[in-house]
Amino acid sequence: MCWYSTSEWMEKIAAKKQTLAFKKGEVIFKEGSPATGIYFLLEGIVKVHKHWGENKDLILHFSKPGELFGYRGLGDDTIYPVTATVLEHCTACFVPMDFFNETLRINHELTLQFLRFHLNELKYAELRMRNLALMDVKGRIADAILMLEKRFGKRDDGFIGLQLKRQDLAAYAGTTYETFFRMVNELIKEDAIAVKGKQFSILNHQKLAQYGRVDNPLL
Amino acid sequence: MCWYSTSEWMEKIAAKKQTLAFKKGEVIFKEGSPATGIYFLLEGIVKVHKHWGENKDLILHFSKPGELFGYRGLGDDTIYPVTATVLEHCTACFVPMDFFNETLRINHELTLQFLRFHLNELKYAELRMRNLALMDVKGRIADAILMLEKRFGKRDDGFIGLQLKRQDLAAYAGTTYETFFRMVNELIKEDAIAVKGKQFSILNHQKLAQYGRVDNPLL
């Protein structure tokens, strides 16, 4: 996910531009509002999500320090197609759209890396499309948990290095709170995972992967 | 969708490289097989899809002449994450991966266009993710039909310029054949669309858009 890992560009940016702080629960930008720039996350966790109807939304992505978000505002129309909300207090460095576009025009290496990054994002998005359309809820939840461990690692005690509300986990798996809850219980009963408060840990990757799927690039 | 429209690159390619012909029903490349290159479609229609389980699959995209497909094989792993199957007899020009990558390395303008294209693809994929997760079937079918008209235009008699099997339409909307059928009946009864064999036409965009959604960039 770190397309820019070999790029010095980001460091330069981070040093030069102003950094902003956002507190838990704050909305950084909202679906439908004009896209003014992209953000480079220095600390904290952000969720990127899309909503539908009154109180439904689907979480597309959790961003962690060192990653970009808001780049979905680039492209043909300059409106954020997603909302970004702070899950854990964060600081981010804001890069105005013009500046970023200009940089892309000039820096071929960066453009290539950015392209590469998006190719992977696209693949992942399409994988999830299929999962949402064809896989059952249990499988999607299994995938969600595997993804979390992969992306946020696990601590010494085995629990995943990121604690989320069940509501958010459910919204990532594309299901309701209650259904999520029931499925998690089943997974616990089957000794596939263990849960303690907001902490999740995977006991049996094998079993979990049976529900989810092998060909997930994030696993 | 025509990211390359202003690029001369494609013409050069099409002139230089060999073109291949595929007949209806033929699989051009298959999910999981090594990605050898990308294709530039000259004639015909191709569906790009992902499968799951025995007999389920989700259609991600219909490609028409003048478009690329197979670029999803680019990126970190060089395995096609999708299958491409011919819907209407087609000819395509094959561009080996190495060559394409090399071109990207050299041609900055092309890279930028390609990036732009993918940003839009990503947005669209994420929009559809949300639709699959949160919208009901009727809405997704409405969207599918609107998308078809938008992308393939309508003929003089008002019918959409592409005829698909219901099976494929259902697979695009992420539902079963039978459900698709029933929903289409409802839409007909409500005078939102008209159907004649494989031909679909939209009678009331307004009504259709109510089920689907305004914020679809393809509409």
Added chain:
DNA sequence: CGCGGTTTTGAACTAAGTCAAAAACCGTGG
């Protein structure tokens, strides 16, 4: 004319969503 593939319909079934209401948990301020 008959055969293979669609289309159409009905009925049964089930996965998942919805609603509602305890129970547990948590910070915070007295």
Added chain:
DNA sequence: CCACGGTTTTTGACTTAGTTCAAAACCGCG
């Protein structure tokens, strides 16, 4: 240290959208 109010968590009962299965009817075509 406890009580309080609000947010999560946990459960049960119910509803329903959508799938599945199975069997007609239909249609184009060799």
